[in-house]
Amino acid sequence: MPKRSATTAWQGTLEQGSGRVTLQSSKIATYDVSFPARAADEAGGITSPEELIAAAHSACYAMQFSALAAEAGGVPVTLSVNAEVSLEADPAGGFRIGGIVLQVSGSVEGLDAGGFERVAQQAKDTCPVSKALSAVPITLRVES
Numbered sequence: 001m002p003k004r005s006a007t008t009a010w011q012g013t014l015e016q017g018s019g020r021v022t023l024q025s026s027k028i029a030t031y032d033v034s035f036p037a038r039a040a041d042e043a044g045g046i047t048s049p050e051e052l053i054a055a056a057h058s059a060c061y062a063m064q065f066s067a068l069a070a071e072a073g074g075v076p077v078t079l080s081v082n083a084e085v086s087l088e089a090d091p092a093g094g095f096r097i098g099g100i101v102l103q104v105s106g107s108v109e110g111l112d113a114g115g116f117e118r119v120a121q122q123a124k125d126t127c128p129v130s131k132a133l134s135a136v137p138i139t140l141r142v143e144s
Contacts, residue, residue, distance in 0.1 A: 006052075008033065021047070038087065039095075050085040050097065053133070058083040060129035061102055068119045068126070069108045079106035097136050105143035116144035 004026075010019035018034040037046035058081040066076045081104050088098035104120050111119065120142045124130055130138055 021052070048087070050087050053097070053129075054083040054085045054100075057085070057100060057102065057127070057129045057133065061104070061123055061127045064127040065104065065119060065123040068122050069111060069116075072111060072115060072119055074108040074111035074115065074119070077107040077109055079104065079108075097133075099137045099139065100133065101139045101141065103141040103143070108144075113144045117142050120144075 005024040006021055007024050008019045008021045011017055014035045018032060020030050021033055022030045031047040031052075032045075033048060034046055037043050038048040038050070043051070061083070062079050062081045065079060065081070069076050081102065084101045084103075086098040086100070087095055090096040102124060104123075106116075108116055108119070120140060124138060124140045
């Protein structure tokens with residue numbers, strides 16, 4: 001199976017330093033990161049590990065949903081998946097990812113609302129990124 005990689009070059013302290021994340025496998029982008037932007041309500045054009053996790057989770061979930069919908073006899077027409085990853089203070093010190101909210105909506109020919117909901121839940125439970133993040137509470141919101 002393939003392996004994918006990204007690299008971060010960091011300079012300076014946590015509070016005043018910054019870095020650049022490069023997507024090594026695809027080579028399609030390099031992103032700026034910094035802790036002040038990570039901890040702020042407004043990112044100001046700078047990404048964070050949480051946003052990158054959200055991107056990975058939403059893409060993986062959409063793929064898994066599509067596969068499971070087809071197995072259930074449906075044909076995905078459109079899907080919209082949003083993943084929201086929360087950074088919060090950790091009572092043990094430092095920070096932690098406090099939770100993830102996955103929101104899915106779309107149109108799948110051949111599946112009624114109940115079938116859509118079942119596939120949505122199954123995709124949440126079986127998506128490889130969901131499995132990797134199983135230590136974090138993942139909430140699913142479905143709009144069929």
